[in-house]
Amino acid sequence: MEYFLQQLINGLTLGAIYGLIAIGYTMVYGIIGMINFAHGEIYMIGAFVSMISFLVLGAAGITWVPLAVAVVLVVAMLFTAVYGWTIERIAYRPLRGSTRLAPLISAIGMSIFLQNYVQLVQGARVKALPPVISDVIVLAQRADGFKVSISYLQIMIIVLTTALMIGFTQIILRTPLGRAQRACEQDMKMASLLGVDVDRTISLTFVMGAALAGVAGVMVTMYYGVIDFYIGFLAGIKAFTAAVLGGIGSLPGAMLGGLTIGLIEAFWSAYFSVEYKDVAAFAILVLVLIFRPTGLLGRPEIEKV
C-alpha cells in the first residue's frame, strides 16, 4: 500500500510535466492541424535556459530559493516563447497553405536543427545541477522502514501545473484571444473576415505552448538534475502520445493524457521493469490509435457542410 502511494505521487509529478508539454502539441494541432515535432526541443531549450539561469543566479549570489525559482521560471518562459514565435515565423508560416506534409517535414527539420544547435553551443555531455529544493515531507512509514514521502519540489510541480492549467483554460474560455483561437480552429478564413488577425492568433498559440514547455523544462531540470541536448526527443514523443491519448485538440484531454502516461510509467517501472517503461507508454499510443482514434476526450471530426 505504502509502495503504491509513493508510486502514485511520483506518477502524478511526472504526468504533470508531460501534460504541460502535451498542451503545446494539442493547442497547435487544434488551430492549424499540424503536429509541431519541434515542440520537444523547445522543452529541451527550456531546460538548458533554466540550468544556465540557475548557475548565473548562483554566481550572482541570489540563493534565496523562491526568488531564484521564480526568476528562472520567468526567464525560461521568455526564452522559449521567443523560440516558439521564431520557429513558427520562419519554419511554418511560409508553408501555410501548401500541402499538409510540408510543415510536418519542416518541423522535423527544425527539431534536428535545434538538437544540433544546442549540442554545438552547449556540448554533448550530460549537464548536472545540484538539487535546488531537496526537503521532503514524510507522509507514512512502513514497519520495514520504507517511507512514503513527497518532496517540496513535487508539491511545487503539481501546484504550479494545476495553476497554469486553470489559467490557460480560462484564457481559452473567457478572453478575446481564446475566443479568437477557437474561432480560427473552426474556420480560419471566416475569422479573418470578422477582423481577427489570424497570423497573430497562430503566433500567440505557439508562444503560449512554448512558454508551457519552458516551464516543463525548468521542472525537469530541478526534478532530475541532469539534462542533455537529446532529452527533448523522448519527452516530446511521450507528450505527443499523451496528447493523442487525451484526444488531440482538447486541452483537458492533454492534461488527462499526460497524467495517464505519467502514472503508467511510474507503476510499470515499479511493478514490472524500468527498462520497458517506454515500451509501455508507446504501446498505449498504438492501442489508442487502433481502438479509439479520437482519444479519451476528443470529439469525432465533424464534417463541415
Place this chain on the structure above:
Amino acid sequence: MSEGNAASPLLTVEHLTQRFGGLVAVSDVSFSARDREITAIIGPNGAGKTTLFNCLTGFYTPTVGRLTASHSGRTWLLERMEAHEIARQARVARTFQNVRLFGGMSVLENLIVAQHNKLMAASCFTLAGLFGLPSYRKAEAAAVERARYWLERVGLVDVADWQAGNLPYGAQRRLEIARAMCTEPRLLCLDEPAAGLNPRESADLSELLLFIRDHHAIGVLLIEHDMSVVMQISDHVVVLDYGRKISEGPSAQVRNDPAVIRAYLGEEEGA
C-alpha cells in the same frame, strides 16, 4: 440620383478582372455602390458574382483592377489589403452562400467573436480579460449588449445559448447577418441571403435589410437570385453575365432591359 460629388460612392470597382488560368471569371467590370443604398448584383449562375465578392473581401487578389472603399474621409484600396484589415479598417463585412458560422460555439459567442478587435484592445491583449479587470468587464458588457440588440433584430434572443450549428437553416442565415453587423461595417456584402428561405422568411429578410440600410446608414451589396427580393428593396441593380457587366441602373429600368432578358431567358427564336 445625383451625379457629381453630392453623394460620393462608398465602394468603387474599376476595371475588375479576375482570371483563373485560362478562365476569365470576371472581366472588366466597373460600377459603384453608394452609402445608404442597397445595390443588388444579379446574373445567371456562373456570372462571376461570388468571385466579385471574393475579390472585395480579400479572398482573391484581382488580376487587374482597382477596388476602392471610401468613408469617414478616408480611402482604402481593398485589393492591396489582407482579409482581416479589410474587415477591421475598411469595415467591409460579408456573409456566404453556404452559411459559415462557428458551429461549435454558442449563438452569443458567434456575435462576440465578431467584436474581437475592440475586446482585444480592451483586454490589453488578454491580461485584463484573464483577471476580469473592470475596464474589460465594461467592454465585454457593451459587446454583449450589441449582440443582444442584433439577436432581438433577427429574432434569436431565445436561442442565444444554443450551439450555432444546431439552429435551423433559416435561423443560421439570420445569425450570419447579425454576426456581420456586429463588426459594425460600413459596407455589408450579402451572398444570396434569401437562398433556401420560404416566402415568409424572404419577406422578413427584405424588411431586415431595409431596416439596416435606413437605421444604420450603411451600404448594402446584395447578390440574389430571388427577384421578388431584388426588385422590392434594391436602389440600384448591376447585372453580370459571363463575367461582364451587361446592364446597370434602377431596378425598374434593368427589368426591361433587352440585354438582361436575353441573358436570363435566352435568345428569342428567329430574332
